[in-house]
Amino acid sequence: xxxxxxxxxxxxTKVAVVIILTFAIxxxxxxxxxxxxxxxxxxxxxxxxxxxxxxxxxxTVRNHIPLDFKxxxxxxxxxxxxxxxxxxxxxxxxxxxxxxYFKLPIFGKTELATAVxxxxxxxxxxxxxxxxxxxxxxxxx
Amino acid sequence: xxxxxxxELIAVLLIFVGTIFSFLSAIGLxxxxxxxxxxxxxxxxxxxxxxxxLGGTFLxxxxxxxxxxxxxxxxxxxxxxxxxxxxxxxxAAHRSNVExxxxxxxxxxxxxxxxxxxxxxxx
Numbered sequence: 001x002x003x004x005x006x007x008x009x010x011x012x013t014k015v016a017v018v019i020i021l022t023f024a025i026x027x028x029x030x031x032x033x034x035x036x037x038x039x040x041x042x043x044x045x046x047x048x049x050x051x052x053x054x055x056x057x058x059x060t061v062r063n064h065i066p067l068d069f070k071x072x073x074x075x076x077x078x079x080x081x082x083x084x085x086x087x088x089x090x091x092x093x094x095x096x097x098x099x100x101y102f103k104l105p106i107f108g109k110t111e112l113a114t115a116v117x118x119x120x121x122x123x124x125x126x127x128x129x130x131x132x133x134x135x136x137x138x139x140x141x
Numbered sequence: 142x143x144x145x146x147x148x149e150l151i152a153v154l155l156i157f158v159g160t161i162f163s164f165l166s167a168i169g170l171x172x173x174x175x176x177x178x179x180x181x182x183x184x185x186x187x188x189x190x191x192x193x194x195l196g197g198t199f200l201x202x203x204x205x206x207x208x209x210x211x212x213x214x215x216x217x218x219x220x221x222x223x224x225x226x227x228x229x230x231x232x233a234a235h236r237s238n239v240e241x242x243x244x245x246x247x248x249x250x251x252x253x254x255x256x257x258x259x260x261x262x263x264x
Contacts, residue, residue, distance in 0.1 A: 012225045019218055026211070 006055070013055035020048035028123055032111075038119035042126030049131055058138060069135065073128025080121030083114055145204055152201040159193030162186050174242040176234050184227030191219050 028041030052061050087096035099113035166186025173179045199212045241248060 008225060009229060012221060016218065016222055019214060019221075023211075023214060 010055050013051055017048050017051055020044060020051065024048065028119065031119060032113065032115065038122030039126055041119075042123035043130065045123070046127050046130040046134075049127075050134055053134070053138065058135070069128045069131040071128070073125050073132065076121045076124025076126075076128060078121070079124065080118050083117045083121065087114075148200060148204045152197045152204070155193050155197030155200065159190045159195075159197060162190030162193060164190075166190060174244070176239055177231060178242060180227050180231050184224055188219060188223040191223070192216060195219070 024041050024044035027036035027044055028038060029036075031037030031041065049061070049065070084095040087098075088094050092098075095118075097113060097115045097118070099111060099115070101109055102112055104110050163186065166183050169182025169186060170179050173182055195212055195216045199209060199216065202209045202212065235250060236254075
């Protein structure tokens with residue numbers, strides 16, 4: 001059996017994945033003031049990875065992204081919990097969130113909030129969970 | 142203010158052209174005989190329809206003083222992926238031996254595929 005010729009879908013995937021990843025990060029960053037946030041950003045990120053799994057085979061992608069996605073999900077939950085515990089260490093109630101304005105070199109005056117750290121945890125948990133589900137369904141073993 | 146009105150008119154016209162394109166491609170989906178001609182009508186027609194609609198919206202938001210990078214990315218993304226999705230669907234259809242319309246004259250790809258299959262068996 002000849003190998004099927006996948007050149008069109010593979011080349012388009014290479015371009016499209018970059019756009020989807022950029023858009024996922026955009027969704028994640030804009031979550032504080034516009035529609036978006038950790039959940040939808042993580043799902044968009046996971047969809048880019050799934051597109052890679054579809055266009056190339058699972059082994060190739062696994063060799064290039066050597067991450068155990070169960071660990072990613074666990075690290076995400078750990079980060080989310082630690083932001084809550086960190087507030088307790090500073091004599092605030094659990095999950096107390098603070099924000100402030102800082103002058104950064106390139107961005108100028110920027111609002112930084114500890115809620116972003118919580119959102120990073122949510123995004124990592126969503127990425128890890130969805131990719132783990134897809135991989136366990138998709139694998140033959 | 143009159144300049145703004147003219148840009149608004151262009152945006153409205155673009156969106157109108159886009160809806161007409163989408164409508165024509167939907168008619169093509171109903172009227173054409175087999176999957177290949179239907180995909181021909183749908184992929185081109187609806188891609189152009191969506192592009193015109195998104196372009197009109199993009200122009201409208203520029204007039205409002207807001208450069209929407211998401212719309213710009215969306216235009217690029219649809220232009221990139223919609224034809225490829227049509228290509229993949231057609232390819233899957235041809236590989237699973239979906240019949241062509243009765244009026245069709247020749248099918249070069251089928252001959253090539255049968256030749257490939259024959260050679261791989263005799264190897």
